[in-house]
Amino acid sequence: MNAKKYLLRSAYELCRLRPIERITLKEICEHAEVSKQTVYRYYKDKYELVNALYRQLTQENIIDVNAVMTMDDWKKMYLTQFRAFREHLEVVRHLYSSRETGCTLHYEIESTIRFDRLLLANKGADLTDPRIQFAIEAKDVGGTYMMGDWILGGMQVGDDEMVERFRCVIPHILMPYYEI
Known part of the structure; x- marks a missing residue:
């Protein structure tokens, strides 16, 4: 090794x-x-x-922008990631508890923004549109804090319900790109 x-x-x-x-x-x-x-x-x-550890546990072979063609694909990706969270819950909780610069929460926000920019670009979104840029950041910052609270609380809400909550925070302007 x-x-x-x-x-x-x-x-x-x-x-x-x-x-x-x-x-x-x-x-x-x-x-x-x-x-x-x-x-x-x-x-x-x-x-x-x-953060490399977090990526290995909860993102590698799970988060794939090229595999998300429909909202069902998006949901499956999150459900797979949530299973990884549950499998490594104590580690993930201890990583999400930090609010220091460079912590996992900030890493996840940056990763999610990169993912959404790639996904939306692949689906034809105008990433130079300030409304699109704002919507991506609002969705990803808010969604990541929501996920962090969920993890820190012991993931008491079921995975399907959490995916639905994530779907609800997608701004209206972005929905057409997730429903293709």
Whole structure:
């Protein structure tokens, strides 16, 4: 196993136990048995490391802009991601508890905005239209905070209901692009 895998595994194991705010980079390095220099070879800080972990757990092979052609595809993608959240709930909760610069919440907002820009561009939306830009940001910031609250609350609402809530926060101006 290479150092990067050790770091990701160590971050996972430590984030199962407590929030990322209470974990130091030194602890991650000691747990992985690597030096800080090794960390900096791959990541700029602990948040970039845990966001890579989050991406691996909840986005890789799940979030695919080319696989979303209809609202049903969009729903299936979210349901698959929610299963990953549930499978790794303690880690995801501990990642979402941070509000520091570079934290997972901010990473998720940026990822979702990139995803929606690609999706809407593929479907012919005019991304230079300020109304479209505003709608994307409103949907993705609001939706991500809603998802973060849901995760931090232990995901008490069912997955299908949560997808419906996400659908409800899609601004009217964007709906035609999701219903194609």
